[in-house]
Amino acid sequence: MSRLKFELCEQLLKECYGDIVATVGMSLLHNKATPLAMIIHRTKMEAKQVKQALCSLIQQNIVTFHQNNSGLIEYSGSADAILCRLRFPHYIHCAKTLFGDAAELLVEELLVQGRSTLGDAVNKTVYKLNESLAASGSSIPEISQNLIKDKASILVKARLIRRCEDVCRDKDGKVISMNVTFNPELLFDSPREHDYERTAGSKRSAAEISEVPLKKVKLETGDAASSLGKQNDTGSSYWCVNVHQFHHHFRDQAIISAVAKIIDQKASEVMRTMLRLSETKTVPTDPISAHLSFTEICTAMPKDKIMTNNVMDQYLKCLSENCCGFVTRIGESDFFKAVEALCISEIETIILERFGSKALRMYRVLLAEKQVEQEQVVEKSMLPPKEAKELLYRMFAENFVTLTELSKAPDHAPARTFYFFNVNLLQVSRMLLEKCYKAAANVMVRRQKCISENKRLLDKQERVDAIISSLDVESAAEQKEEIEQMVTLSERKQLKKVGEASKVLETSELLLGHTIFILEAFINSTVRPVTVLKK
């Protein structure tokens, strides 16, 4: 774990959950598994505060806990779970594009709550939807709960939301650790009626009850044991968002858009169909998808985009011939190669922006030829030698390229040594990932500073807006103008500027999230096979 990653985590925690939670969270990240007393000691905060902070961290799926050998409950945090927060807007948008507004609200609710019963989430979604319907004054009848319940089942089927892991208890009924299920299918068990029933009867009170035991259960204090009986028989009834499925979806999206760029829109449709088919068939961690037959793909194409067999055949041929080997002839798509190609392309755009097109050319020479001497790089890239050398050394200085020394004699004298330039993709992506973390943290710091500097102005604007909206429609005109005048012209300008600036910062946060995703996907898929071998 790197310092920069932690810094970004700290910023994220601070922004989402405040300083206390951030302190506790960071203490956990820095120290791996820690018992409660130790956290209290390290953070020098009150026990109550620490407990509350832990509660919210567990609620947000950031902290897990287990019992160690001497019987103490140890808590540990996960930096990756925190970093997922960068992608929340992506998740929500993804749910919206896939399954519509109701799914969007459901996912949003689950993301904000961290984990919640399905009944609560459905109720809140129904409430929100109806509220917005009422606000817009449309004549569409109220949306029923059943509709949203169906949506929820669809989301579960698409594996976008899942059950939380159940908790383990010792013989006294004390919660001691998260239950690690080895059968992932259990987590996607479709919601049964009682998943909704719990809170369906009396909305408010039930929601409150379910909130309380959750927190208590997660704490090691035994006094929650009384309310445990209720949960024991049904297994975990809490649901959360399955980020992995979203990540798969993002990866597929990236592949599809790459195909659209290389060939055309229709080819990307074929690719989309193939990926959708393989989604249900393939084990998520496999580097290649399940084999797909021609007819399978043909029949699975969406109805409005259906194409003749001949055209389909041609598209598949194109896909397998081009596209850096995304699709092979057997009819499978190679995720690893695709992710690698995407990552390389990402790195290339970074080099293009940072060092210019000439440097990019040399970089690609290095990528293509693996081990290259300086003269060869210059010759192949056909650049003026002096400029090329400068750029190459700059890339070397900034760790984008590496150098291998191969000496003919044991004395390593420069005259008798070959110097080969090369690119270590894994290393470069790790370095860039660090930079992304840093940049994301920086952007967040800057945004907070921007907002806190203009806090007075923003508050004023808010108050004015509140007054205006509370005024009656009829009596408004004059009064409204008067109140609006309270914000002066220069203030208005400043406000606009702040708004634009924070919009720019937020957008770049999202974009950074995407880059981080691609780089992480590449690193994970490259590193994983090695660890499997070690086992």
Next chain:
Amino acid sequence: MAAPIAIVKQELSEDTDIDIEAKIIELCTLTPKGITDDVIKAAVPQCDIQQRVIAVNRLLSTNHIELMKSGAKLLYKLKDPDAVSQIKGADTEEKVVFQIIKDAQNKGIWTRDIRIKSNLKNIQVLNKILKNLESKKLIKAVKSVNASKKKVYMLYNLEPDQSVTGGPWYSASEFESEFVEILNAQAHKFLQQKALDASIVYPEDPWKRLQTSYASADNVLQHITNLGISKVNLSVKHMESILDTLIYDGKAELSARTSGSSDGESMKIYRAVQPLTDTSGLVKTPCGVCPVISRCTVDGLISPKTCIYMKDWLDF
């Protein structure tokens, strides 16, 4: 009895002398690197050592062959008749230097190497000889592209080798990057146009469209020649290296196609492509291109709170 035999022998020996000389010259022409005494002995077994010595001596004195030393052995080598005529009146040192330069052919030879080969210890003497030869227009000095300060010498009438001049990409030993860039841009434009045409002709036929969007180096070369950009004659090889730069730029893609002829050799074909992804989010923030990012901390002198790059970026 004795006299006629002696006469016969005399006649025979005169005949054989000429024979031997002819034979030696013939052998020398066959192996320009030089022949040893053993080779001559094997070729004319009927003569004794005396006759061979006489023959060789005569050839040496008439400047037909020259004597070289290779290790412990002596080598006989044919002397170039042109060289003989060209540097008539020159002294031996000049002859030696001239011969060395001649051997270097159109690759040229560096002064230092001449000095080592000729065993001329005195640099001034060598410089004088070179100047002499240059003024007689027997040799010329050519600047090498590999090392700009290195001068190489070659015979006056030779066209310098590509490794010396650097081919069409160099003029006066300077790399013509602009020329390369123009060719690169034109080739890219040509490939793009080809892809565009293909998408108009075959909107519904992806495979055909793909195939027609490819162009071979020949096609591109033809296009470039028609445009008349290049004053020098470019070969297909040159064009390929230009197209290679396009591939390295990420603007083109290489594929192979078996050529129509029966030899089954594959032909390199090129196609314009787009990059796989949009510009990365990292470089859309100032941090992505920040030169001091490694020294940037929240509370430090360089901090995102006070960063001037950020300020400029957000102020538009």
